[in-house]
Amino acid sequence: MIEQDMMLENELIKDDCYLQCRQYLISLFGESAAEYFLSPSSCSKEIPSWFSQLKDDMKDDMSAVTLWDAMRQRSALKMQDSNPDPSMEITNEIVRRVTDWKTLKKQDHLIYLSGVKYMFHRAQRNQAISALLLQHNPLFDYGINNGLN
Structure with a gap:
């Protein structure tokens, strides 16, 4: 009750x-x-048959980690089936992409350094202009005009 x-x-x-x-x-x-x-x-969301089979095969050992591992293994097998032997062409493409990435990384760093160099020179120029202006136009002494001397 x-x-x-x-x-x-x-x-x-x-x-x-x-x-x-x-x-x-x-x-x-x-x-x-x-x-x-x-x-x-x-x-409607239909569950793929391979996923249902995978869950049935796991039975009591169903956890996120084991499910993830099983799906990763299935993906690896699919990729292996689609491309059984990696050819020299694919290997060369991978090497070219890695080399391109390293080159781009170097170029980005050089561009960054040129920006820092530009800012440094601009700061030096502005400092020189300020010194020149102060030399030819001294600061106004406010004490004289207010009768404080």
Whole structure:
């Protein structure tokens, strides 16, 4: 009896929460958008047969780590089947891409260094201009004009 009362109370709480959420979503987005968020997806999601077979093979040893390992092994086998022997052409392409990446990395660093060099020279130039301006136009002495001397 107590369990039934608890289950009934939980159902009432769920229903109340659902109604409050529904009203809140309607106030935010309107009724059609709220229904979109609240209703289950209309598209059916079929589980691939290979995944069902994989889950059946795992039985009690179903964990995220083992599932991930099994899917990784399956992907590796698929890639191996699609390209059984890596040709020299593919190896050369990989080497070329690595070399291109290293070259781009060097170029990016050289561009960065040229930017730093440019900023340093601009700072030196601005410092020289400021020194020249101060030399020919000394700062105004405010004490003289205010009669503080």
